[in-house]
Amino acid sequence: MRKLEEFEGPRLVPLGENLYGASFFLMKLLPARFMLERAAEQGQLKPATTICESSSGTFGLALAMLAVQHGYRLILVSDWALDRHLHRRLIELGAEVTIVDSPAPSGGLQQARLDRLQIYLRDIAGSYWPSQYYNPDNPLSYGKVAEQFIDRLGKLDCLVGPVGSGGSMSGTSRYLRALFPDLYAIGVDTPNSVLFGQPSGKLNLSGLGGNILPSNVDHSQFDEVHWLTPAEVFRATHDLHRKHGLFMGPTSGAAYRVAEWWSRSNPGKTVVALFPDEGHRYVETVYDQEWLETIAGWAGPLRASPVTVSSPEEPMSGWSHFPWKRRSLDEVLAHAGEGRDGANG
Numbered sequence: 001m002r003k004l005e006e007f008e009g010p011r012l013v014p015l016g017e018n019l020y021g022a023s024f025f026l027m028k029l030l031p032a033r034f035m036l037e038r039a040a041e042q043g044q045l046k047p048a049t050t051i052c053e054s055s056s057g058t059f060g061l062a063l064a065m066l067a068v069q070h071g072y073r074l075i076l077v078s079d080w081a082l083d084r085h086l087h088r089r090l091i092e093l094g095a096e097v098t099i100v101d102s103p104a105p106s107g108g109l110q111q112a113r114l115d116r117l118q119i120y121l122r123d124i125a126g127s128y129w130p131s132q133y134y135n136p137d138n139p140l141s142y143g144k145v146a147e148q149f150i151d152r153l154g155k156l157d158c159l160v161g162p163v164g165s166g167g168s169m170s171g172t173s174r175y176l177r178a179l180f181p182d183l184y185a186i187g188v189d190t191p192n193s194v195l196f197g198q199p200s201g202k203l204n205l206s207g208l209g210g211n212i213l214p215s216n217v218d219h220s221q222f223d224e225v226h227w228l229t230p231a232e233v234f235r236a237t238h239d240l241h242r243k244h245g246l247f248m249g250p251t252s253g254a255a256y257r258v259a260e261w262w263s264r265s266n267p268g269k270t271v272v273a274l275f276p277d278e279g280h281r282y283v284e285t286v287y288d289q290e291w292l293e294t295i296a297g298w299a300g301p302l303r304a305s306p307v308t309v310s311s312p313e314e315p316m317s318g319w320s321h322f323p324w325k326r327r328s329l330d331e332v333l334a335h336a337g338e339g340r341d342g343a344n345g
């Protein structure tokens with residue numbers, strides 16, 4: 001399954017002294033190709049197999065690009081976050097797209113998508129579910145990215161990236177630490193996302209955060225976690241475009257904001273930020289002033305640096321961070337709020 005492999009790797013763009021953006025055309029091409037390859041090797045994916053997946057974005061697009069190349073039927077279950085440009089592109093690539101619009105009582109739209117997916121998997125004999133949230137081949141695929149960083153930069157001190165399924169940050173950090181055990185890994189999430197312990201609530205961002213905790217989020221890889229509001233993420237995405245000419249999606253902006261801040265406070269350290277996709281999909285949203293006016297907090301002042309929280313469960317009204325210290329979620333929550341001294345380490 002070598003087709004499209006040339007598109008998988010990132011360009012490493014210098015953004016400042018020792019700060020680099022790992023700018024992907026479509027980061028999810030790598031885990032998607034790797035998962036399909038492994039499934040074919042294990043006999044789960046045969047020439048006439050129907051692939052079924054839940055996705056509101058880039059993983060679905062990556063699957064559609066691969067499915068059309070290799071002749072698989074593809075059914076994608078998606079939701080409102082699927083913008084009309086991407087929807088058209090998926091149809092053009094031959095994917096069958098189903099949209100769910102009512103959230104499940106628990107787990108929101110993400111759960112509603114998974115519920116619908118289960119029906120397809122039950123009704124279509126021999127269908128295959130790549131399952132980006134739970135399939136360990138997702139994080140495993142990132143060895144290639146770690147290798148590329150080491151080839152280009154030598155030693156890395158810090159990796160920053162958005163966390164959705166958890167595959168990219170958990171997988172890349174794990175591989176890099178085989179050589180650099182002190183690598184400092186920072187995950188970027190958003191308030192109301194359960195991934196790092198916030199109480200579940202409505203999410204106005206897609207690509208990072210979630211209302212369901214995927215097993216591919218390996219909490220023990222993270223030294224520090226940041227939460228950015230949608231307004232902060234969108235502002236950062238504009239800054240990345242205006243200051244560096246990089247026209248990327250909002251999860252890239254999120255990684256940029258945090259990596260740039262950390263890099264300033266840690267001169268001499270080599271920092272890489274993961275930028276998972278390009279900006280074209282977001283022209284009518286994140287890059288549209290009228291749309292931005294509808295976003296809470298967009299017009300107001302935004303935090304220039306994060307506030308340290310003593311528990312990841314605290315309500316957060318703006319950029320916040322917490323010293324995760326490579327612990328499990330249970331461990332962190334058991335000790336959360338034990339005093340600010342512990343939180344400032």
Ligand SMILES: Cc1ncc(COP(=O)(O)O)c(C=O)c1O
Pocket residue numbers: 057058059162163164165166167168169206207208249251252276277
């Ligand atoms: C645009 C975008 N950025 C970031 C991510 C998060 O990456 P991961 O799923 O590897 O945590 C995703 C995940 O779907 C994404 O679509």
